[in-house]
Amino acid sequence: MNAAESLKSPLRIPDYRRFWLARFASVLATTGMVVIVGYQIYDVARAEYGMSIPAASFQLGLLGFAQFVPLMLLTPIAGVVADRFDRRYVAAMAMVLDVAVAAALGFVTVAEWRSLPVLFGLAAAHGAVRVFVGPAMSAIAPNIVPAALIPRAIALNSIAFQSGAVVGPAAAGFLFASQRSLPYWVSVSLMAVAIVAILAIRSLPPPPPEARRTHPLRQIVGGFQFVWNERFLLGCISLDLFAVLLGGATALLPVFARDILHVGPEGLGQMRAAPAVGAALVAVLLSWRPLEREVGWKMLLAVIGYGAMTLAFGLSRNFLLSLGFLALLGAADMVSVFIRSSLVQLNTPDDVRGRVSAISGLAISASNELGELQSGFAAALLGATGAVVFGGTGAIVVTILWAWLFPELRRARTFAPQYRLRESGP
Helix, strand or coil: CCHHHHCCCHHHCHHHHHHHHHHHHHHHHHHHHHHHHHHHHHHHHHHCCCCCHHHHHHHHHHHHHHHHHHHHHHHHHHHHHHHHCCHHHHHHHHHHHHHHHHHHHHHHHHCCCCCHHHHHHHHHHHHHHHHHHHHHHHHHHHHHCCHHHHHHHHHHHHHHHHHHHHHHHHHHHHHHHHCCCHHHHHHHHHHHHHHHHHHCCCCCCCCCHHHHHCCHHHHHHHHHHHHHHCHHHHHHHHHHHHHHHHHCCHHHHHHHHHHHCCCHHHHHHHHHHHHHHHHHHHHHHHHHCCCCCCHHHHHHHHHHHHHHHHHHHHHCCCHHHHHHHHHHHHHHHHHHHHHHHHHHHHCCCHHHHHHHHHHHHHHHHHHHHHHHHHHHHHHHHHHHHHHHHHHHHHHHHHHHHHHHHCHHHHHCCCCCCCCCCCCCCC
8 A cells, every 4th residue: 555545534645635625615605706706697687677576587597508508519629628638737727717707707797798698608608618617627636645534525615616606695695785786706816716726736647648549539439438338337326316406406596595595696695605515514514424335325315315305495485494495405415415416527538537527527517407497387387485495306206216227326336446447539
């Protein structure tokens, strides 16, 4: 056993500490920025365009779609870029472009140019540049952390993400109430910190020579073929896609904040932060005592719990009770994310990890952004409450169906590779 493998915590590795800081600062910046963009779009639709509540809710669905289109188009490219080039530089350059987007949103807010086309355009630009951050960042951690510590690293990564998602939306809500452009300027500063931290990581292992010789289109196809041919990976990734696509309630939180629970932007920030509070507490527990046995069944039960708490939130009319349901929703989701991420990382060879991370990221983002579109459509037809209840019920049904369609998920006992990894190909 070498020195790296004898470590008990990834935080003892200097490069991992830099990686963790970059992830935390980046999430803190982007979650705060996104929640304010959503509130501004809903507020502008209601106050300046005179839209009804269902029509303005539909605009939130369109916001998710505006961010998904560039994601869908660019994700295959982002995965190849992460496998062909230095992943530190890929992530840093994408963050530089996101700084420009945040600054533009701040300027638009100060200048009172908050029209829907401008806000939608900048939201789409944010979605485009973030496509390249996810695969690069996800593929960096296994390069700087020994395989034995990957589950703990994933739990710590989740702490960075969830704690940033706790503080980011809540702080952004209060900053926005104080000065409307302030959340965007704070996001600019935080992303600058993330850029410095990611560039401070020492050189990563270079991509294999064949990665540069293989045509990018063949690499794109090879990544999708790898996931499609491995039913275990396919089941993990697609479960998250369809369950969260139906169960996502976050797109409609501005409706609950403004017109159902009547708590305004400050309450919206707290509701956006509540799932992350629950998730962060579970992530801390998992970083100290990771799950090790019957991980497949625990993942499936966690997704069912996520759907049940979504349904309960939709029916609640008490703000504190709603916050509690959202926190439990986040806790259940954290268990599912921890298990799924560990299984995907440990069942993927490094030379295809960027592409698999991109495909997994596409599924996650598709479930979020298309889930927002689905929620907007459903809210226009069923109302906000009906849409959330329908989504939570749908997530439960999908999980039961996936347990039957992909018995490999139920059979996963530990995080050890569930099969002998095939040659990854191009």
